[in-house]
Amino acid sequence: MKATIIHGAGDIRVESVPDPTIHKPTDALVRVVRACICGSDLWPYRSMPASPEGARIGHEFLGFIEDVGADVAGFKAGDLVVAPFVWSDGTCDFCQEGLQTSCRHGGLWARDGIDGGQGEAVRVPQAQGTLVKLPVGDDSALLASLLTLSDVFPTGYHCAQTAGVGPGSMVTVIGDGAVGLSAVLSAKRLGAERIILMGRHKDRTDLGREFGATDVVAERGDEGVEKVRALTGGDGTHKVLECVGLKEAIETAFAVVRDGGTVSRVGAPQYDEVPMDFGVFMRNVTLTGGVAPARAYIDKLLPDVLEGKIQPGKVFDRTVSLDDIAVGYQAMANRTALKVVVQP
Amino acid sequence: MKATIIHGAGDIRVESVPDPTIHKPTDALVRVVRACICGSDLWPYRSMPASPEGARIGHEFLGFIEDVGADVAGFKAGDLVVAPFVWSDGTCDFCQEGLQTSCRHGGLWARDGIDGGQGEAVRVPQAQGTLVKLPVGDDSALLASLLTLSDVFPTGYHCAQTAGVGPGSMVTVIGDGAVGLSAVLSAKRLGAERIILMGRHKDRTDLGREFGATDVVAERGDEGVEKVRALTGGDGTHKVLECVGLKEAIETAFAVVRDGGTVSRVGAPQYDEVPMDFGVFMRNVTLTGGVAPARAYIDKLLPDVLEGKIQPGKVFDRTVSLDDIAVGYQAMANRTALKVVVQP
Numbered sequence: 001m002k003a004t005i006i007h008g009a010g011d012i013r014v015e016s017v018p019d020p021t022i023h024k025p026t027d028a029l030v031r032v033v034r035a036c037i038c039g040s041d042l043w044p045y046r047s048m049p050a051s052p053e054g055a056r057i058g059h060e061f062l063g064f065i066e067d068v069g070a071d072v073a074g075f076k077a078g079d080l081v082v083a084p085f086v087w088s089d090g091t092c093d094f095c096q097e098g099l100q101t102s103c104r105h106g107g108l109w110a111r112d113g114i115d116g117g118q119g120e121a122v123r124v125p126q127a128q129g130t131l132v133k134l135p136v137g138d139d140s141a142l143l144a145s146l147l148t149l150s151d152v153f154p155t156g157y158h159c160a161q162t163a164g165v166g167p168g169s170m171v172t173v174i175g176d177g178a179v180g181l182s183a184v185l186s187a188k189r190l191g192a193e194r195i196i197l198m199g200r201h202k203d204r205t206d207l208g209r210e211f212g213a214t215d216v217v218a219e220r221g222d223e224g225v226e227k228v229r230a231l232t233g234g235d236g237t238h239k240v241l242e243c244v245g246l247k248e249a250i251e252t253a254f255a256v257v258r259d260g261g262t263v264s265r266v267g268a269p270q271y272d273e274v275p276m277d278f279g280v281f282m283r284n285v286t287l288t289g290g291v292a293p294a295r296a297y298i299d300k301l302l303p304d305v306l307e308g309k310i311q312p313g314k315v316f317d318r319t320v321s322l323d324d325i326a327v328g329y330q331a332m333a334n335r336t337a338l339k340v341v342v343q344p
Numbered sequence: 345m346k347a348t349i350i351h352g353a354g355d356i357r358v359e360s361v362p363d364p365t366i367h368k369p370t371d372a373l374v375r376v377v378r379a380c381i382c383g384s385d386l387w388p389y390r391s392m393p394a395s396p397e398g399a400r401i402g403h404e405f406l407g408f409i410e411d412v413g414a415d416v417a418g419f420k421a422g423d424l425v426v427a428p429f430v431w432s433d434g435t436c437d438f439c440q441e442g443l444q445t446s447c448r449h450g451g452l453w454a455r456d457g458i459d460g461g462q463g464e465a466v467r468v469p470q471a472q473g474t475l476v477k478l479p480v481g482d483d484s485a486l487l488a489s490l491l492t493l494s495d496v497f498p499t500g501y502h503c504a505q506t507a508g509v510g511p512g513s514m515v516t517v518i519g520d521g522a523v524g525l526s527a528v529l530s531a532k533r534l535g536a537e538r539i540i541l542m543g544r545h546k547d548r549t550d551l552g553r554e555f556g557a558t559d560v561v562a563e564r565g566d567e568g569v570e571k572v573r574a575l576t577g578g579d580g581t582h583k584v585l586e587c588v589g590l591k592e593a594i595e596t597a598f599a600v601v602r603d604g605g606t607v608s609r610v611g612a613p614q615y616d617e618v619p620m621d622f623g624v625f626m627r628n629v630t631l632t633g634g635v636a637p638a639r640a641y642i643d644k645l646l647p648d649v650l651e652g653k654i655q656p657g658k659v660f661d662r663t664v665s666l667d668d669i670a671v672g673y674q675a676m677a678n679r680t681a682l683k684v685v686v687q688p
Contacts, residue, residue: 259446269622269625276620277613288630289628290626291626
């Protein structure tokens with residue numbers, strides 16, 4: 001089959017790889033119908049050292065089950081399923097607590113011999129715990145929104161949820177990428193009253209307004225902080241959703257959070273340490289968040305997507321074929337696309 | 345009157361200073377009956393550059409009201425009162441939310457012309473919001489425990505509370521100082537089932553056991569982490585209470601917290617940044633805590649102290665006169681005393 005291999009910064013290729021097969025009775029084979037490119041895929045796309053053998057990539061996909069191992073109950077060939085970006089057994093204590101990202105028998109796609117999502121097919125380990133059946137066909141107009149359940153929408157939702165956003169909350173969202181916009185949509189769904197979106201790309205912040213942002217701050221750094229403070233009587237907001245992953249974004253988050261408030265971070269951190277000095281201590285600021293256990297949120301979010309109440313799939317603004325996936329990476333890297341669907 | 349002045353590292357003196365008087369109608373004058381020395385007083389005691397003029401010090405005291413300003417209702421001369429370590433108006437939005445440490449008209453003792461607690465008397469700004477009446481006389485056997493309400497006990501309580509300790513919680517407490525022991529007592533009061541105390545001073549950890557610690561780990565660093573993990577099936581505990589303030593303690597905290605768990609810090613941070621890298625991110629660890637709004641907890645904790653249900657005053661193991669306060673500092677600094685009462 002064909003699959004995407006990254007050979008270094010800027011070097012995305014589609015190559016022939018062995019067809020996946022069932023290795024273990026807990027496996028399933030999924031023929032990919034839609035995949036997509038994640039903002040986090042852009043980190044290696046920008047910085048990975050050149051590698052002759054390269055590495056699989058991609059962790060967001062939905063598709064049809066082709067085969068299941070003997071221990072996989074509840075799924076059969078022909079089922080349309082979505083996979084969260086971490087696979088997990090669904091039975092261990094962490095999974096039962098809703099922290100499938102810490103599953104005792106789980107792992108990441110495209111590592112350690114596991115297929116990536118940006119290919120024609122995927123062997124899915126721990127298929128019964130990992131996959132979620134979608135009650136639609138592959139011609140459904142909802143496919144794009146259903147695809148967001150694999151990562152970007154639950155990631156935004158995890159950000160809002162761990163920050164404690166609820167009815168009446170005042171929220172600042174940092175970042176107008178697909179995760180930031182998903183965080184806006186999530187904050188709105190959780191009842192936030194005011195949502196200030198910090199982002200400087202008008203087409204993106206316009207979608208943010210459609211998703212529920214009440215204010216947009218295009219400025220960055222100190223100027224952006226001043227603007228948010230001016231909008232909030234000088235105090236900042238109780239909840240701040242950091243959806244970028246850069247240290248500057250965390251610093252901005254601490255500067256716009258109200259005393260006693262919470263910063264949640266879901267942008268994959270491109271830093272080792274964060275400023276938590278005496279000043280932050282005196283202000284009782286909490287830092288929460290982390291990698292989103294997408295699997296825990298799919299059951300909760302799926303009904304709203306199926307009923308069309310929310311349309312997280314609007315974050316996709318471009319579709320490419322698998323053969324053209326390098327074009328999709330380029331478009332996301334140079335910001336001519338917000339988020340790209342890949343159609344094998 | 346006499347008051348304690350710190351002139352630099354190791355240089356504590358008792359000097360004559362002007363008698364306090366009512367400056368503003370919101371002030372009260374309090375004659376100090378008991379004060380004490382805080383672990384955080386030891387930071388300047390260890391590192392303050394020499395200063396000819398020196399600075400007032402001390403922020404924990406209880407005493408009799410001598411006079412009140414015209415706007416102070418509910419208090420009269422002769423009332424025995426305790427003061428939390430941050431003064432606050434009690435009426436602003438932050439105070440109403442229970443975050444008196446961020447009061448819009450509040451501040452710290454021993455700064456900006458405000459008296460310190462380690463003296464014969466104190467002018468108390470925002471007296472009505474700050475002070476809490478104690479329904480006992482100055483001969484009460486409860487004085488020591490009541491004095492802990494000014495800082496150390498609510499600080500430990502804030503740590504346990506913000507960490508979310510509740511019935512059945514598994515907790516690790518880092519630090520066997522007076523704050524750590526108060527955190528043990530607080531975790532116990534909140535219903536924790538298992539409390540692992542990390543500390544290497546047997547007399548202190550013995551008091552920790554009396555306060556509710558179920559396990560003691562005397563080892564530090566990697567060895568201590570191994571011990572805690574061994575006690576918890578390899579996973580660490582959901583709640584970790586960091587009561588030291590050093591970066592090493594935060595690192596230990598992150599190493600012994602269970603995935604998805606919470607570290608709360610109340611040790612005044614002697615660091616600017618904390619490690620919150622990709623590994624911590626993947627484990628969904630939350631960092632909370634901060635300076636304790638002691639005023640918010642006094643009403644809740646006072647009844648238990650008055651009824652003798654809890655005896656946080658057991659953290660005091662030495663009493664000195666105000667004239668001998670330098671001896672008290674020395675004893676705490678060289679760890680021959682856990683926490684020292686000062687009797688003017």
